[in-house]
Amino acid sequence: MSLYQPDLTTSRYSARLSSASDMARQHRENLWELFEAPTDGIVYIQGASVQHRYDTDTEISFRQESNFWYLTGVNEADYHAILELKNRRLHLFTPKRDTLYAVWNGRVKGLDEIQSLYAPDELHYDVDLGNVLAELSPQQIFVLDDRGKLSLTEALRSLPEEKSVKNYFGESVTDWVHVRTETTSLRDALTFCRLHKTEAELERMRFAGLVNSFAHNEVLKALQPDVYEYEMKAVLDAHLVRHGLLHPAYNGIFASGANSAILHYVENIRQMKDGELFLIDSGYEFEGYSSDITRTWPVNGRFSEDQRIVYSAVLEGQKAAILAAKAGVKMEDLHMMTTRVMMEGLLDAGFLKGSVEEIMEKNIFALFFPHGLGHFLGLDTHDPGGYPKGVERIDRPGIRYLRVRRELEEGMVITIEPGLYFIPALLRPAFENTDQKACLNVNRLEEMLSFGGVRIEDNLVILEGGNENLTSVAKEIEDIEALYRG
Ligand SMILES: [Mn+2]
Numbered sequence: 001m002s003l004y005q006p007d008l009t010t011s012r013y014s015a016r017l018s019s020a021s022d023m024a025r026q027h028r029e030n031l032w033e034l035f036e037a038p039t040d041g042i043v044y045i046q047g048a049s050v051q052h053r054y055d056t057d058t059e060i061s062f063r064q065e066s067n068f069w070y071l072t073g074v075n076e077a078d079y080h081a082i083l084e085l086k087n088r089r090l091h092l093f094t095p096k097r098d099t100l101y102a103v104w105n106g107r108v109k110g111l112d113e114i115q116s117l118y119a120p121d122e123l124h125y126d127v128d129l130g131n132v133l134a135e136l137s138p139q140q141i142f143v144l145d146d147r148g149k150l151s152l153t154e155a156l157r158s159l160p161e162e163k164s165v166k167n168y169f170g171e172s173v174t175d176w177v178h179v180r181t182e183t184t185s186l187r188d189a190l191t192f193c194r195l196h197k198t199e200a201e202l203e204r205m206r207f208a209g210l211v212n213s214f215a216h217n218e219v220l221k222a223l224q225p226d227v228y229e230y231e232m233k234a235v236l237d238a239h240l241v242r243h244g245l246l247h248p249a250y251n252g253i254f255a256s257g258a259n260s261a262i263l264h265y266v267e268n269i270r271q272m273k274d275g276e277l278f279l280i281d282s283g284y285e286f287e288g289y290s291s292d293i294t295r296t297w298p299v300n301g302r303f304s305e306d307q308r309i310v311y312s313a314v315l316e317g318q319k320a321a322i323l324a325a326k327a328g329v330k331m332e333d334l335h336m337m338t339t340r341v342m343m344e345g346l347l348d349a350g351f352l353k354g355s356v357e358e359i360m361e362k363n364i365f366a367l368f369f370p371h372g373l374g375h376f377l378g379l380d381t382h383d384p385g386g387y388p389k390g391v392e393r394i395d396r397p398g399i400r401y402l403r404v405r406r407e408l409e410e411g412m413v414i415t416i417e418p419g420l421y422f423i424p425a426l427l428r429p430a431f432e433n434t435d436q437k438a439c440l441n442v443n444r445l446e447e448m449l450s451f452g453g454v455r456i457e458d459n460l461v462i463l464e465g466g467n468e469n470l471t472s473v474a475k476e477i478e479d480i481e482a483l484y485r486g
Contacts, residue, residue, distance in 0.1 A: 010244025010286065013207055020073035020287065021118050023200035027070050027193060028083060028090060034189045035085045041140035043186055045071060046151050047079035063247060066379035067144060067190050069288050074118055080129055080151070081120075084136065092120035093129055129155040142186040149181055188389075194378055195385040196411035201378065202461060204289040205413060208245070209459055209470030212283050212291035215239035216473040220483050225274035225299050229254040232280060233268050240284040249290035250381045252282030256299060260452030261421040263371060272299045277307060277452050283381070290381045292415050293471050294457030301484035303477055306451065310420050313345025314454045315475060317418045321373065322458065325416060326466045331386075331404040332394060335373040338418045339365045339398070346420070351448070354439045364439045366398030367426045374415040375403035377459055383413070412462045413470075421453030 035041070048065040052058060064075050072081050072092065080093035097108040115123050124132055133155060143149055197205065215236050222235045233254045255265045256272035260279035272278055276299045283291035296314075298307055317338040324334060343359050346352045346368065352359055359365065376383035386404035387393070393400055404414065427445055430436045458471035474483045 010207075010211075014287070017203055017287075018200050020069075020075070022073075023198065024069075024071055024073035025119070026198055026200065028088075030193045030198075031071065031083070031189055032085065032088050034192060035142075035185075040136070040138050041085045041142060042136060042138040043081075043083035043085065043142045044148055044152055045081050045083075045144060045186075046148055047072070047074060047081070048077060050077045061247070064288065066288065070190070070194065070379060072118060072120075075288075078126065080126055082132065082136070089121040091122045091124060091132060092118055093124050093126045093132075096125045096127055127158075130157075130159040134159060140180045140182065142182055142189075144186055144190075145183055148183075152181070191384040194383060195376070196409065197378060197413055197461070198411075201289060202411075202413075204287050205291070205378070205459070205461070206470060208284070208286035208289050208291040209472070211240060211243045211245055211286065212293055213470075213472040214243075215284075216280065216282075216293055216295060217483060219280060220295070220297055220474055220480065221486060223278060223297060223299060223301070223484060226271060228271050229256055229259075229268040229278075232278065233282070236280070236282055245284040245286050247285045249283045249285045249292060253279065253294075254282070255279045255452070258450045258452050260296065260454070261423050263421075274300050275304065277454065279453065279455060281455065281457065288379050290377055290379070290383075291470070292377055292381050292417075292457060292459060293473055294417055294419075294455045295473055295475065296454040296456065297474075297480055297484070301481060303481070306448070307454075308477065309345070309349040310451070311454050311477065313342045313349070314418055314420050314456055315477075316345060317342040318416055318456045318458070318475075321416045321418065322460065322467065322469065325408065325414070325460055325462065327408055327410045327462055327464050330407050331373065331414070332399065332402060334416075335399055335402050336360075338373055338416075339369055342369060342418060342420055351441055351444055352439055353441055359439050362436055362439055363397045364430075364436060366396075367430050367436070368420045368422070369418065370398055370401070370421070370423070370426065371419065372399070372402030372404070374417050374457075377413045377415055408462045410462055410464050413459060414462065415457055415459055417455055417457030419453055419455030421455075422448040422451045423453070424449045 045068055047068040048063065050062050051060045053060060062077055069075060078095035082091040094114050102108050111123055141152065218239045219232050219235050223232065233252060251266040253265055254268040255262065256270055256278045257276040259265045259270060260277050277296055278299050279294065279296045281294040283293055296311065303311060320341045321334050321338040324337065340356060340360060343352065343365050344356055347356060347359065352364065376385055382403060388406050391405050408414065427449065430440060431442050456475055458469055460467040460469055474480045
């Protein structure tokens with residue numbers, strides 16, 4: 001196993017990448033390609049604003065809306081954008097900041113600086129949104145959601161009476177009589193674009209994988225009995241932040257003992273005990289692109305017999321899935337294949353009885369593996385596009401929660417994260433179920449009710465004949481035990 005030791009700071013690494021505005025330009029081209037034979041329609045999209053804690057002036061750390069970042073490369077609050085479909089032009093709208101803004105929030109960028117940073121075809125102040133709309137007088141406006149519609153309505157309301165906007169937008173600007181606003185097409189088109197990562201996106205996801213992997217390995221080195229879960233979070237966060245990754249991609253899970261069987265445990269406040277497992281599921285973004293890594297390690301650095309059995313079953317399943325993941329394979333098939341490998345592990349170890357066929361048929365697997373094998377990853381931790389139009393969830397325990405049901409294609413990025421858990425809320429009722437308990441070694445399983453669970457998660461780029469693994473964190477038992485001591 002090779003452990004990455006990134007010797008690059010984020011700012012030095014960023015300097016080697018194509019700029020975010022070049023990346024966004026490519027994304028706009030990809031989006032324009034999807035709107036064939038365009039009329040004089042436009043795309044309107046609104047950037048994120050700074051949000052506040054309920055009823056206070058305490059700001060929440062700013063994170064650009066994913067689609068806006070994707071299309072513009074602007075990581076500032078209160079911007080808007082219009083994409084002309086026919087002429088393929090980007091209009092960027094920057095907020096007009098006043099002196100007070102400069103006092104509290106820093107220097108206000110001049111238009112020249114904004115122009116050279118983001119290279120729009122036209123740069124306007126946000127107060128001119130209504131004017132530009134009236135001038136373009138589009139017959140069709142593609143927006144993401146009702147928030148977009150509302151923002152357009154407000155912009156048009158602000159226009160003076162003498163503007164001929166009524167000709168285009170009906171008697172009342174809220175009627176949208178003559179202009180079609182539509183929310184489905186743009187969302188579908190963006191989802192389609194974001195499914196296949198561009199080289200510029202992959203570069204960013206590789207770096208996210210590199211730094212996050214490094215930080216996870218540092219957590220393993222710091223792991224020891226009696227520390228609190230949040231101390232492990234502090235170790236991970238410190239290594240990521242000091243390398244310049246400032247934004248968590250999601251609320252991290254730092255779970256010890258029985259907490260490791262709580263799928264979304266995020267309190268992270270318990271003291272870890274000698275002999276328990278520790279499950280870490282956490283990742284930070286790099287330039288908006290997520291990493292999502294899970295590992296499960298023994299708190300004292302040595303796997304007990306039961307821990308080794310359960311861990312090996314998950315690891316075998318995960319490795320089988322990674323070996324099979326390539327273009328043309330269906331995610332739901334990977335899910336079932338992995339499930340089967342893990343059930344064989346539990347059967348061999350005597351936790352289960354009967355045949356694998358019977359265990360699969362009776363949905364016994366769903367008691368131990370109640371979530372999906374993986375999801376798309378990108379600007380969002382659960383990136384969109386898992387279910388193509390017309391494809392429904394599979395109505396069966398366990399696989400019901402699978403977030404991706406489609407054939408994998410080159411350039412998609414997925415997580416592979418099988419797990420086995422001993423969840424009292426699922427197992428106790430099964431012990432009473434005549435049909436299911438025939439497959440369960442109830443005495444053996446009753447001893448496991450406070451064991452917790454194991455999950456192992458890597459991030460893969462799908463290639464034609466295989467995949468590229470972005471994750472490099474200790475997962476073989478001998479590597480874990482060696483790195484722990486190191
Ligand atoms: Mn995940």
